Amino acid sequence: MTEAVLFALFSVSAIVFAFNVVFRKNPVHCALFLVCVLLSLSGMFILLNAAFIAAIQILIYAGAIMVLFLFVVMLLNVKGETPLLTPGAAKGFGFFFAVIAFAELLWTVLTRGGAEGTPEQAVALPPGFGSPAEIGRVLYTTWLFPFEVTSILLLVAVIGAVVLAKRKFL
Amino acid sequence: MDIAFLIESAVKVLIVFGFVLIGVPLIVWMERKVIGHMQDRIGPQRVGPFGLLQTIADGIKLFFKEDLIPAQADRAVFILAPALPVITAFLALSVIPFGDTVEVFGRQVPLQVTDVNIAVLWILATTSMGVYGIVLGGWASNSKYPLLGGLRSSAQMISYELAQGISLVSVILMTGTLSLASIVKQQQTLWFIVPQFFAFVIYILCGIAETNRAPFDLAEAETELVAGFHTEFSSMKFALYFLAEYANMMVVSGIAISVFFGGWQGPFLPPVVWFLIKLSLFLFFYVWLRATFPRLRYDQLMAFGWKVLLPASLLNLTVTAVVVALSGAR
Numbered sequence: 001m002t003e004a005v006l007f008a009l010f011s012v013s014a015i016v017f018a019f020n021v022v023f024r025k026n027p028v029h030c031a032l033f034l035v036c037v038l039l040s041l042s043g044m045f046i047l048l049n050a051a052f053i054a055a056i057q058i059l060i061y062a063g064a065i066m067v068l069f070l071f072v073v074m075l076l077n078v079k080g081e082t083p084l085l086t087p088g089a090a091k092g093f094g095f096f097f098a099v100i101a102f103a104e105l106l107w108t109v110l111t112r113g114g115a116e117g118t119p120e121q122a123v124a125l126p127p128g129f130g131s132p133a134e135i136g137r138v139l140y141t142t143w144l145f146p147f148e149v150t151s152i153l154l155l156v157a158v159i160g161a162v163v164l165a166k167r168k169f170l
Numbered sequence: 171m172d173i174a175f176l177i178e179s180a181v182k183v184l185i186v187f188g189f190v191l192i193g194v195p196l197i198v199w200m201e202r203k204v205i206g207h208m209q210d211r212i213g214p215q216r217v218g219p220f221g222l223l224q225t226i227a228d229g230i231k232l233f234f235k236e237d238l239i240p241a242q243a244d245r246a247v248f249i250l251a252p253a254l255p256v257i258t259a260f261l262a263l264s265v266i267p268f269g270d271t272v273e274v275f276g277r278q279v280p281l282q283v284t285d286v287n288i289a290v291l292w293i294l295a296t297t298s299m300g301v302y303g304i305v306l307g308g309w310a311s312n313s314k315y316p317l318l319g320g321l322r323s324s325a326q327m328i329s330y331e332l333a334q335g336i337s338l339v340s341v342i343l344m345t346g347t348l349s350l351a352s353i354v355k356q357q358q359t360l361w362f363i364v365p366q367f368f369a370f371v372i373y374i375l376c377g378i379a380e381t382n383r384a385p386f387d388l389a390e391a392e393t394e395l396v397a398g399f400h401t402e403f404s405s406m407k408f409a410l411y412f413l414a415e416y417a418n419m420m421v422v423s424g425i426a427i428s429v430f431f432g433g434w435q436g437p438f439l440p441p442v443v444w445f446l447i448k449l450s451l452f453l454f455f456y457v458w459l460r461a462t463f464p465r466l467r468y469d470q471l472m473a474f475g476w477k478v479l480l481p482a483s484l485l486n487l488t489v490t491a492v493v494v495a496l497s498g499a500r
Contacts, residue, residue: 026244067328
């Protein structure tokens with residue numbers, strides 16, 4: 001019962017905030033609503049028994065990456081959006097992609113929804129699921145290769161950013 | 171989730187809330203008095219015995235002051251911004267244990283608002299959210315000095331957060347848990363300040379930078395930025411920023427006590443008293459630093475964070491990891 005109420009709370013707030021991210025004109029307000037979306041999502045992660053992911057979501061995305069987003073928006077001092085497309089074209093594109101995304105989600109729900117069994121069966125989790133120790137073990141054994149590749153990718157990005165920033169000409 | 175649990179939690183929340191609201195005026199009084207004596211002055215002495223009621227008087231004055239919102243400010247964000255650091259400070263305080271489990275009406279009540287099993291991550295997450303109050307306050311004022319102060323402090327807090335987190339990780343490696351209550355319990359024989367002295371030094375330096383206190387108070391460097399991010403804030407909005415700064419000092423001290431100084435543990439006296447003694451010593455240390463050191467320059471501050479503290483914390487973590495692995499503790 002409590003879980004259902006919390007799920008409704010977090011999912012509705014995530015959707016409402018997400019709409020605000022899209023519809024607000026002021027980029028700083030958009031960024032703030034995106035922070036709210038991330039916080040709602042971390043609430044959902046806690047409901048899914050993944051407290052570690054929830055904390056990391058707040059720590060990395062809401063606490064660090066979004067601050068840097070805000071930082072850039074403020075330094076550039078963007079006053080309102082400058083439209084990239086004409087309103088008609090934007091609506092056309094938007095409708096097209098919305099239909100595709102909706103069809104995709106519908107297809108996933110229809111084909112996968114019943115196959116996994118009842119919700120009670122899905123709840124049976126292995127011991128230690130979502131705990132930091134278990135996530136660490138899995139990351140360094142089963143998923144070691146993708147994990148290391150990701151870290152190298154990030155390192156390349158950092159070095160690239162430094163090289164670009166240090167370059168005298170462009 | 172029974173009624174008794176709800177009542178127990180509500181009482182604990184109220185105790186922590188009240189403690190901060192009563193404690194902050196006392197800390198401010200202590201700071202003014204101590205700095206006064208360190209600078210060969212007397213400090214506040216007119217209002218109440220030893221000037222004890224001076225901060226209360228200041229609080230009442232702030233309460234009745236006119237609340238100004240600049241015409242060009244972003245009203246919604248301007249009103250929201252001062253509340254954010256206060257909220258995050260209280261959220262972080264909720265996981266700090268201030269005493270052992272006690273028995274009240276036949277119930278085992280841990281003296282800690284809640285013992286989540288990822289407490290250390292929770293604290294890092296909430297303190298990282300505290301940046302928003304400052305950066306948004308600076309931006310929403312729509313004025314140049316607050317914006318500069320806000321940008322400075324967000325860069326500062328992000329830089330120091332890394333070293334702070336990594337210094338705590340080395341203790342986590344030793345204990346194998348993220349819960350503050352069990353970290354405290356593992357320090358019965360030996361405080362972690364002894365094996366993890368370098369981690370503590372790094373942690374407390376970062377903690378001072380995180381709370382924007384002297385000598386790292388670049389965000390409100392009054393000689394160059396008027397008052398930094400809170401230049402345009404008046405009345406209770408200013409008071410909220412003030413409250414948040416001191417509440418955050420309590421958070422940083424509380425974590426340092428729990429992780430490095432054995433938490434509420436100590437001989438003879440009851441646990442809560444030990445916690446309060448250690449907390450007071452830490453807050454005195456903060457004031458002492460402020461009276462002793464001049465403010466760093468901005469480039470020195472960033473260079474110190476990235477080139478000294480971060481490598482040092484990584485080195486400490488590596489050494490700790492090797493020792494833990496070789497000793498075969500886990």
